[in-house]
Amino acid sequence: MSEQVLKIENVTMQFGGVVAVDNLNLEINQGEIVALIGPNGAGKTTAFNVVTGVYQPSNGAVWFQEKKIIENYPQGKMKKLYKGQHAGEYTHALSPTPDKITQMGMxxxxxxxxxxxxxxxFDNVLIAKHCRSTSNVFSAAFRLNYKEEAAQRRHVEELLEIVGLADVKDDLATSLPYGKQRRLEIARALATNPRLLLLDEPAAGMNPQETDELTAFIGEIRDQFHLTVFxxxxHMNLVMGISDRIYVLDFGELxxxxxxxxxxxxxxxIDAYLGVAEDA
Incomplete structure (x- = not known):
């Protein structure tokens, strides 16, 4: 049986009286590509923000590599405002910051x-390597970390070669065509050595050819880096062509x-989403 990489357990995210995510339960296993789809405003990015520590959920828990990393329950004003389920089930508050979650492997x-x-x-990707650095201010100031820095630079060179950006490594990031900027953003994420890669609308703004290339690219990096992708x-052609499983949200509800x-x-x-015109 495959290792469970991510589990979202009874997560509700409520802003004041508005429930953006309503009792979401979701599981992703090692090596899968899993998609979260739904209409605009369905709560998809809010769910991502909870998983990555940008938001602390109003209630519920998140497990990563079978360890609970996030938990919360209605507190303060939310005790009276809370509209979700499982209000009395959680009693602890765990809220690591996004940088800590990145270090965990997301x-x-x-x-x-x-x-x-x-x-x-090159520097966009190199900066991302710093989350794995073991040096401190002292060692950096006196160049005691030169071996680690040299290894990081070699790894960035290798990574840019793999993702097809080695020939533009010295160009400003914003001078790249849109499709390559998207690829660079993914390369920067890969530089943190993740177990789980979360992609929020990676094909947004791409033309059909770029989308097809991105679809193949996501499959390639999943296999080459032994990743799990959420x-x-x-773009339904991308979703249906690459996903092992799909979850569908509508008005915050699975x-x-x-x-x-x-x-x-x-x-x-079909009634809630697939039957309407696809977003560009």
């Missing part, structure tokens, strides 16, 4: 590309889960 990209604009392609995406074939034939999903 990495993510964002809907809107977030590259360091004034840095080269993605949000509106309405379906299954294989691509099962989701394509689920009437509730």
């Amino acid at each position: 990495a993510r990209t964002f809907q809107n590309i977030r590259l360091w604009k004034s840095q080269t392609v 993605l949000i995406e509106h 309405i379906a889960q299954g294989t691509p074939a099962e989701i394509q034939n689920n009437q509730r999903v």
Whole structure:
């Protein structure tokens, strides 16, 4: 049986009186590519933000590599406002910051590309390696970490070669075509040596050819880096072509889960999402 990499357990995310994610339960096993789909505003990115420590859930827990890393329960004003389920089930508050979660072995990209604009392609990836550095201010100041730094630079060179960006390593990140900027953002995430890679609408803004290339690229990096991939995406050709399993959210509620074939034939999903025009 495959190792469970991620488990979202009874997670509710409520902002004031608005429930953005309502009692979400989701599991992802080692080596899978799992998609989270649904209409705009369904709560997909909110779920990502909970998993990666950007938001602390109003209630529920998140497990990573079979260890509970996030937990919360209604406190303060939320005690009265809370509209979700399982209100009395959780009693502890665990809320690691995003950098700590990255060190645990998660990495993510964002809907809107977030590259360091004034840095080269090489430096964008190198900076991401720092989360794995063992040096401190003293060792860095006196160049005692030169062996580690040299190893990091070699790894960045190798990574850029793998993702097809070695020829533009000295270019400013923002000078790249859009598709290569997306690829660079994924390369930067890979530089943190993740077990789980979260991709938030990686094909957003891409033309059909770029989307096809990205679909193949995601499959290649999953296999080459032995990754598990959790993605949000509106492009159904990409989702159906690459996903092992799919979860569907609508108004914060999980309405379906299954294989691509099962989701394509689920009437509730068709009515809520697949039957409407695909987002660009």
